[in-house]
Amino acid sequence: MRRVRRTAAVAAALTIGGLLVPAAPAALAAPHPVAPTPVLAPAPALAAPDIPVANVKAHLSQLQSIASSNGGNRAHGRAGYKASLDYVKGKLDAAGFTTTVQQFTSSGATGYNLIADWPGGDTGQTVMAGSHLDSVTSGPGINDNGSGSAAVLETALAVSREQFKPAKHLRFAWWGAEELGLVGSKYYVNNLPSSERSKISGYLNFDMIGSPNPGYFVYDDNTALEKVFKDYYAGLNIPTEIETEGDGRSDHAPFKNVGIAVGGLFSGADYTKTSAQAQKWGGTAGQPFDRCYHSSCDTTANINDTALDRNSDAIAYAIWNLAAGSTTPPGGVFENTDDVAVPDNGAAVTSTVNVTGRTGNAPSNLKVDVDIRHTWRGDLVVDLLAPDGTAFRLKNSSSNDSADDVIASYTVNASAKAANGAWKLRVQDVAAQDTGYINSWKLTF
Structure with a gap:
């Protein structure tokens, strides 16, 4: 995980992203080595297999050996990174995956992404999981991020062992140069045509999942994907944050x-574990989740086996269940309730709804619900803007329209436009003396 300036702001959750959310597992036994292997309750499709923590740790031992043989790290542009990529690729090739090595340049050195596709499944509905494979130059990067890389690798190998035949297509990825600013993943996404981006139903990210003083953190960027991991941990009676x-x-x-809808897991980096967190998760209050973050001591000794095991099993649970049924529900509501002032006889203003997790284009009967509070509605011109900027006129101004407010539903044929992306409601007051604001609006697919 790259280091950036800290912020205490809590990111707001995005709206539900259209992946099938499995039912919460029934009470699960805690994963080994603490207790016997967990057994999942019936899921929408096949129950996920246990991911043996010994196998994940064996991959970490290999990454440690690679770092030790290559100057103590596996950083971008160093021999240790390429050797790490070759190790992961060899395992996947032998397991029957179709692998692709993607090259890019950063800081004057060649970087590499590794993409692995499991044959079969609907490629129009791709479930993707990934992690960054590089370390910083100051250490071998076994927790950051050998832990995520090894767990994603072992989950992919479990797909092969089980000969899993998911309804959706499965894709796994290992990113280069994350520590330099997400370079590899940015390169991959920026070079995907929009038509290919729309085929990714969800991307799951795993960066640091074996921290020695662990917490159990869930990404909240997408409500549906957040729920998958929360349900899994609820079945273990482990609270998440x-x-x-x-x-x-x-x-x-x-x-x-x-x-694109995103989700993931995290066990903590250089922030300090609070007393409340230590009370519910164990470990040591007043100490970092990972005291060896970005340091030479981030070795195989810097891993909590229990956290690594639980998070590895959670990855498999998510992959098995999200790849099982239909990723696109029959409907989905995306809403913005933030107030936006509309200036009197002034410039147009916009309010944005980010649509994620859909596949293909918007429907021919896209429903737009508008709630605009204004003292003379006849002053207002209202448009819906598609992600590509195309405008759909919802309401014209009229000197005869003397009522207050615009609280109405409109239907738009948006079938020529991609569903995913930033949709905007544009409102302009084109006459003097009256004021108002956008109260809320929503799209229903």
Whole structure:
């Protein structure tokens, strides 16, 4: 995970993103080594297999050996990174995945992303999981982010062992140069045509999941994906918290920025565990979640086996269940309730709704519900703007329209426009003497 200036702001959750959310698992036994292997309650499709923590730790041992043989790190542009990528690729090739190595340049050095596709499934509905494979130059990066990389790898290998035949297409990724500013994942997303972006139903990110003084944090960027992980941990009777320390600091950010639904798990970096967190999760209050964050001591000794095991099993649970049924529900509501002032006889203003997790284009009967409070509605011109900027006129101004407020529903044929993206309500007051504001508006698919 890259280091950025800290912020105490809590990111607001996005609206539900259109992936099938499995029912919460029944009470689960805690994962080994603490207790026997958990057994999932019946899921929408196949129950996910246990991910043996010993297998995940074996991958971490290999990454440690690679770092030790290559100057003590696995950083971008260093031999240790390429050797790490070759190790992961070899495992996936042998397991029957179709792998692609994507090259880019950053800081004068060649970087590499590794993409692995599991054959089959609907490629128009792709469930994707990823992690960054590089370390910082100061250490081997076993928790940051060997832990996420190893768990995603072992989950992919479990897909092969089980010969899983998901309804959706499965894709796994290992990113380069994350520590330099999410370079690899940005390169991947920026080079995906919009038609391919719309096929990704959701991206799950796993960056630091074995911290030695762990917390159990869940990304809240998408309500549906957040619920998957919360349900899993509720079945373990383990409370979770919303992940804020790493918001925007890892490889989910480029996906989120183009309207793809994102989710993920995190066990904590250099923030300090509070007394309340230690009471519910164990560990040591007043100490960082990972005291070796971005340091030479981030070795295989810097891993909490229980956190690594639980989070690895949670990844498999999410992959198995999200890949099972239909990723696009029959309907979805996306709403913005923030007030936006409309200046009297002034410039147009906009309010944005970010639509995520849909597949293909918007419907021919896209419903637009508008709640605009204004003392003379006849002054107002109202448009819906598609993500590509195309305007759909909802209401014209009229000197004969003397009532207050615009509280109405409109239907728009938006079938030529991609569903995912930033939709805007544009409102302009074109005459003098009356004022108002956008109270709320929503899209129903």
